Amino acid sequence: MKNIYSLLLITLILTSCDGSKKQTVEEIIASDNLELIRQKKSELDASAEELSAQLKQLEEKIKELDPQEKVPLITTFTVKEAVFSHFVELQGSVSTKQNLVIQPEFSGVLTRVYVKEGERVSKGQLLAKIDDGGLNQQLAQLKIQSDLAKTTFERQKRLWDQKIGSEIQYLQAKSSYESQQQAVNQLEQQLGKTLVRAPFSGTIDDVITEQGSVVSPGLSQLFRIVNLDDMYIETEVPERYVSDIIKGKEVKVEFPVLGKEMDAQVRQAGNFINPANRTFKVEIAIPNKDASIKPNLTAKLKINDYTNEKAILIPQSIISENAEGQQYVYTIIDKSENKATVKREIIETGRTQGDYIEVLSGIKNGEEIIDEGARSVKEGQEVKILVLEDTK
Numbered sequence: 080m081k082n083i084y085s086l087l088l089i090t091l092i093l094t095s096c097d098g099s100k101k102q103t104v105e106e107i108i109a110s111d112n113l114e115l116i117r118q119k120k121s122e123l124d125a126s127a128e129e130l131s132a133q134l135k136q137l138e139e140k141i142k143e144l145d146p147q148e149k150v151p152l153i154t155t156f157t158v159k160e161a162v163f164s165h166f167v168e169l170q171g172s173v174s175t176k177q178n179l180v181i182q183p184e185f186s187g188v189l190t191r192v193y194v195k196e197g198e199r200v201s202k203g204q205l206l207a208k209i210d211d212g213g214l215n216q217q218l219a220q221l222k223i224q225s226d227l228a229k230t231t232f233e234r235q236k237r238l239w240d241q242k243i244g245s246e247i248q249y250l251q252a253k254s255s256y257e258s259q260q261q262a263v264n265q266l267e268q269q270l271g272k273t274l275v276r277a278p279f280s281g282t283i284d285d286v287i288t289e290q291g292s293v294v295s296p297g298l299s300q301l302f303r304i305v306n307l308d309d310m311y312i313e314t315e316v317p318e319r320y321v322s323d324i325i326k327g328k329e330v331k332v333e334f335p336v337l338g339k340e341m342d343a344q345v346r347q348a349g350n351f352i353n354p355a356n357r358t359f360k361v362e363i364a365i366p367n368k369d370a371s372i373k374p375n376l377t378a379k380l381k382i383n384d385y386t387n388e389k390a391i392l393i394p395q396s397i398i399s400e401n402a403e404g405q406q407y408v409y410t411i412i413d414k415s416e417n418k419a420t421v422k423r424e425i426i427e428t429g430r431t432q433g434d435y436i437e438v439l440s441g442i443k444n445g446e447e448i449i450d451e452g453a454r455s456v457k458e459g460q461e462v463k464i465l466v467l468e469d470t471k
Contacts, residue, residue: 150462154450154464156448158446158447160389162387163437164385167324168381169316170377172375174312174374174375175305175310176309176311177281178306179279180287180303181304182301188292189207190208192286192289193206193207194206194302198282201277201280206275206277207274207301218263218266221263225256225259228259232252235249287302308367309364314363316360316361316382318359325348328384332380336377363380391442392436393442393448395434395436406426408441408442409424417463419447420459420460
């Protein structure tokens with residue numbers, strides 16, 4: 080091709096020289112003769128048109144004879160509007176608000192343990208008993224004294240109602256009775272601390288202290304109780320999503336260890352940005368009917384932060400970039416049967432999801448875009464459509 084263009088250029092120069100043997104182009108220009116200059120330009124324009132026509136004929140013949148110069152084969156797809164949902168991929172850890180290590184409220188010997196590991200218990204159920212150190216005997220004595228104080232008060236009250244006796248005697252009897260009652264109540268509360276009960280319904284995950292051990296408040300751990308019914312995943316989300324990831328947003332949850340996937344929603348989005356890592360916390364409630372999900376289990380999360388009901392999506396692989404950093408794709412125009420002309424379209428892209436990217440401008444719904452062969456065509460080139468697909 081380069082040789083042909085060179086020969087035609089030489090021919091053009093020779094032709095122009097042969098037609099102006101008397102005067103060269105430089106000499107005509109130097110003459111400042113407008114009529115002569117126009118005449119020379121007309122001659123050269125005619126020669127150029129003739130050469131252009133000849134070039135076109137030669138190009139067509141070359142394409143016919145040379146396999147390498149044949150029309151490029153391409154495939155296309157028609158752009159159609161679709162729902163586009165973008166997801167932020169994060170990692171979280173499973174937690175439960177009902178995961179508690181039970182500690183004693185009374186010092187003494189753990190005389191009885193009524194449950195074992197893995198046992199299901201109800202709220203308020205007795206789990207263990209601590210030796211009361213003689214509190215029961217003290218309580219019995221106090222109750223006797225309280226009963227006596229009650230009897231004395233009731234008799235004194237009857238006398239006072241009959242206007243018999245002094246007011247001070249009545250008030251002393253009343254004060255003594257109320258004081259004895261308070262003492263009994265306090266000792267009963269103290270004695271109640273020797274009985275370890277379940278704070279909520281759940282499963283005894285671990286019996287930490289064995290029967291017969293000496294336990295103390297704040298130092299000993301008795302049981303771990305876990306409720307797997309109300310589970311949730313907690314994760315930290317970058318602050319740039321604070322207005323996009325809110326309560327009710329769709330979440331796709333995957334547990335790689337279990338090979339399990341499920342759909343969930345954001346239950347709570349934090350209002351505090353951690354200044355150390357510029358994140359906020361999010362909670363995702365998850366059902367756990369089969370109790371297969373355990374606390375601290377790792378989960379992969381895809382949280383929906385953006386949805387476009389009428390998005391234009393194209394494969395990222397067909398997008399090219401020019402020297403100015405602009406992104407573009409090739410479309411087809413002047414389509415006739417399986418032939419068309421290539422047109423370059425500058426586009427503006429948005430978010431990506433997998434192999435596809437959202438196009439914000441530059442492409443309209445229903446346009447045909449070159450797919451296979453997009454990297455080997457040029458703008459204005461004639462192409463042959465090998466396979467025409469309606470959708471990609």
